[in-house]
Amino acid sequence: MSIIFAITGILFALFVAFLFSYNRKAIDFKKPVIMLIVQIVIVLFMMNTTIGLTILTTLGSFFEELINISKAGIEFVFGGLQNKGASTFFITVLLPLVFISVLIGVLNYFKILPFIIKYVGIIINKITRMGRLESYFAISTSMLGQPEVYLTIKEMIPKLSKEKLYTITTSGMSAVSMAMLGSYMQMIEPKYVVTAVMLNIFSALIVASVINPYQSDDSDVEFSNSSTAKSNSNSDDTKSKKVPFFQMIGDSATDGFKIAVSVAIMLLAFISLMEAVTVLFSFVGLDFKQLIGFIFAPIAFIIGVPWNEAVQAGSLMATKLITNEFVAMLDFQKLAGDLTQRTQGIISVYLVSFANFGTVGIIVGAIKGFSDAQGNKVASFALRLLLGSTLASIISASIVGLVL
Numbered sequence: 001m002s003i004i005f006a007i008t009g010i011l012f013a014l015f016v017a018f019l020f021s022y023n024r025k026a027i028d029f030k031k032p033v034i035m036l037i038v039q040i041v042i043v044l045f046m047m048n049t050t051i052g053l054t055i056l057t058t059l060g061s062f063f064e065e066l067i068n069i070s071k072a073g074i075e076f077v078f079g080g081l082q083n084k085g086a087s088t089f090f091i092t093v094l095l096p097l098v099f100i101s102v103l104i105g106v107l108n109y110f111k112i113l114p115f116i117i118k119y120v121g122i123i124i125n126k127i128t129r130m131g132r133l134e135s136y137f138a139i140s141t142s143m144l145g146q147p148e149v150y151l152t153i154k155e156m157i158p159k160l161s162k163e164k165l166y167t168i169t170t171s172g173m174s175a176v177s178m179a180m181l182g183s184y185m186q187m188i189e190p191k192y193v194v195t196a197v198m199l200n201i202f203s204a205l206i207v208a209s210v211i212n213p214y215q216s217d218d219s220d221v222e223f224s225n226s227s228t229a230k231s232n233s234n235s236d237d238t239k240s241k242k243v244p245f246f247q248m249i250g251d252s253a254t255d256g257f258k259i260a261v262s263v264a265i266m267l268l269a270f271i272s273l274m275e276a277v278t279v280l281f282s283f284v285g286l287d288f289k290q291l292i293g294f295i296f297a298p299i300a301f302i303i304g305v306p307w308n309e310a311v312q313a314g315s316l317m318a319t320k321l322i323t324n325e326f327v328a329m330l331d332f333q334k335l336a337g338d339l340t341q342r343t344q345g346i347i348s349v350y351l352v353s354f355a356n357f358g359t360v361g362i363i364v365g366a367i368k369g370f371s372d373a374q375g376n377k378v379a380s381f382a383l384r385l386l387l388g389s390t391l392a393s394i395i396s397a398s399i400v401g402l403v404l
Contacts, residue, residue, distance in 0.1 A: 002402050005304035009398025010036065012302050013391040017210040020384055022163075026213040032206040035128055039202050039399050046195055047403040053191075060190030063182045070099035070182075089267075089330075093183050094260040100179045101256025102249055104143070109248050117143055130167065130205050131216025133160075137168040138201045142175040149177075150366045158371040163214040165377055166385065167205070169363050170212075173354050173389035174204035176325075179259065187329040188348040196352035196396055203392035211388050263326060266358065270323040271330075289331075292318035303350075303394055304401035309343045316347055321390060324356045342404040350397035355389035 014032065018024060046052035074095050107113040117140045125135035133156070141149045149172060150157065160168075176184070176197060184193045243251065274288075281288040296314030297307075305313040312335055320328035328351050336344055360382045368375025378385070 002304065002404065005302070006398045006402045009303035009401065010395055012299070013207065013394045013398070014210060017207050017388065017391055020387060021211050021213065023213055027210055028213060031129060031209045035202045035206045035209075036395075036399075038127055039199050039396075040402065042198055042202075043195060043399050043403055046198070047191070047400070056191040056194055059194050060185065063185050063190060066100060066103070067096045067182050067186065070096035073099065090260070090264050093186050094263055095257075096182050097179055097260045097263075098253050098256035100182050101259065102252045104179055105248050105252030105255075109245065113143060124201070128202070128205050128209075129216075130209065131164070133164060134167045134171070134205065134208075134216060138171045138175070138205060141168075141172045141177075142197055142201060143178050150370065154370050157367060157374055160374065161214075162377050162381075163212055164216070165367070165374060166212040166381055166388075167208040169367075169378055169385055170208045170388045170392065171201075171204040172363055173359050173385060174200045174207075174392040176200075176352055176354060179256065184325075184329065184352060187333055188351065189344070192345055192348035192400070193352055195400060196349040199349065199396035199399055200353055200392060203395040204389065206395060207388045207392045211384065266324060267326055270327050270358075274319070274323060274327065289315045289319070292322070299394065300347075303398045304346050304404075305343045306340060309339055312339065313343055313347050317350060320351055321356055321386075324358055325351050325353065342401065345404040346397045346401050349400045350393045353389065353393045353396075355386065355393055357386065359389075360386055 018027070021027060046056055074091060078091055078095070104113065117136065121132070121136040121139045124130075124138060125132050128135060130138075133153070137149070137153065143149075153168075181193055181197070278288045281291065290311065293311040293313075293315030296317045297310040298314075300310040300313035300317060301307050316328050316332055316335070319331055332347060332351065339347070363385070364375055364379050364382065367378045
């Protein structure tokens with residue numbers, strides 16, 4: 001049954017992508033098939049072998065240790081603000097982003113992160129044949145996140161075709177940044193977070209290759225020996241702008257805190273808004289979350305969630321789309337005890353992405369910051385962008401169901 005539901009989930013996503021394709025005749029079905037095979041190999045290796053499970057456990061322990069390390073600074077600055085035994089979401093989940101952001105800054109400063117991004121991107125390009133820029137971006141967005149990743153190609157953005165813009169923005173919405181992983185791992189199982197990150201890289205490219213088929217020849221971009229942020233077209237300028245090490249530490253810490261505050265503000269707004277909508281629906285005798293759960297229940301069932309849990313799962317899927325993944329993960333924590341292991345795994349993988357209405361605004365704003373015309377292009381396909389990134393999450397969730 002796991003195989004059947006994995007197939008139905010994937011076929012559903014590909015069928016919807018086909019319906020909304022810009023050019024159905026130009027679709028090269030070899031690309032999505034190859035990438036699907038790679039995904040299946042990844043999930044079978046990571047979830048069904050001793051080596052794979054060891055890797056997942058090690059990565060989970062690594063991020064758990066990072067969170068514990070970050071608590072030293074948090075305790076020093078904010079110790080005593082919490083009641084004994086209590087837990088504050090901002091302090092325990094969001095503030096560790098400051099330390100993780102600094103760690104990423106250090107890895108970037110010493111060219112370790114750019115090295116990984118460059119050569120993993122080359123490997124993915126060989127597998128997917130989606131183009132060097134698209135493959136590079138698929139990896140870098142998983143490392144750097146929104147909207148910082150667009151800084152790495154800021155010189156290229158004004159020259160990109162509409163097709164390339166769609167592909168890279170879909171990758172951006174389907175991925176999550178490395179800085180966020182520690183926060184996610186405090187709300188859902190680390191093994192599902194790591195698996196989702198790897199699957200989403202390919203899922204986004206699969207959907208993009210169907211909705212937005214084109215031959216990528218990299219003729220409209222300069223991409224010479226570039227792997228680092230801000231370095232692709234003007235190396236001399238980049239060298240002159242290299243900041244001192246301790247300034248980089250301060251900048252990275254500030255960036256991490258800004259992200260934490262931004263997420264906190266969004267949560268305040270979205271959770272309150274959801275509560276307001278729920279209250280309004282209750283006046284006419286309706287449960288809003290159950291209502292949206294019914295709407296998404298068929299999709300949850302198609303990707304492998306048992307029917308008796310489909311409404312609950314559908315509610316989480318809809319919440320993530322309407323608000324963001326943090327709100328959905330908080331709701332997931334409350335429901336997880338009532339869900340089977342299979343449903344927990346499928347929904348956990350589905351939730352690990354930036355596919356929601358708010359992210360569309362962030363992406364359009366980020367692109368407009370570099371080129372107003374290109375920002376308008378992204379705005380013109382905003383709903384198709386949201387659809388593509390959601391379908392990518394459905395593919396990833398369907399594939400992980402193979403081993404649950």
